[in-house]
Amino acid sequence: MVLDLYNSHRETRDNLGNQDENKNLILLGPYKETIGTELGPTQITISNIGDAFILGHVTNGILGTSMLGATNYGSPTVVRVVNPNNIFHEHFRFSDFNDTTVTTASFSTTYFNVSFDLDEIFQTKSIFYNVESVQYVTIYVNLTGSKTTITVDNGGGQLVTLTEGT
């Protein structure tokens, strides 16, 4: 029987079951399937202990000289920022590098971005503070609204790239 079908050169088809509806599906990319670990910047800060009482300290560990709960314990000062491979990448996971004294745009550690309204500013703190100088900057932006104007202060003459999309 099978040999007869073969010799007759007729097609055979399985009509049992449902039609395969997956055969024409096309998988569109890009899909990201690689887990990467990225070492970010390291900030080095120094705080001056002032007159604060520090147990075990050679000069600040003397009661009557140093003060418990001293208020002149200094706030941390950034003295170095070290970037692996000399690349700083702002992921918006932490706000350490957001200069809140200047920034008026919305820095979001929830949405991992900074969003601007008209005339708003985003400024970072020092992101290179070792021996490197900044060579170029790449900014990824999503543009919304009828018109968006972006001004980048590149007073240092660095190349600035604006890329739309994420």
Added chain:
Amino acid sequence: MVLLSDGLNRVRDLVNNDIFKCQAGTGTTSPTPADTGLETADSNTLLAPSKTTASESIQVTHTINSTIGSGTSYSEQEIQLNSGTDHLNRIVHTAITKGSEDEFNYITNIFFKSL
């Protein structure tokens, strides 16, 4: 198919739990991926860091308080994993001499992301 933030955060937690201690030193040789630790470690600075997690990221803060290393010019630092057997990173920076009234903080961010 896409890597989920939930999965990346699981990887983050595995690494976070494996972070052991941090250490600073005085070595100045540029870091390479083949390094297996600091060039010239100061064992007084081998301390457990404080760690903060955010989505797909960890922030590690290594504090060297004012009673440690006065007069030492620190120029390198590392994060150790697996009870100190392995090392996650080594950074080298221009030296900073630590005064007796100085408290140092090395604050490092680590990110986990889909590529």
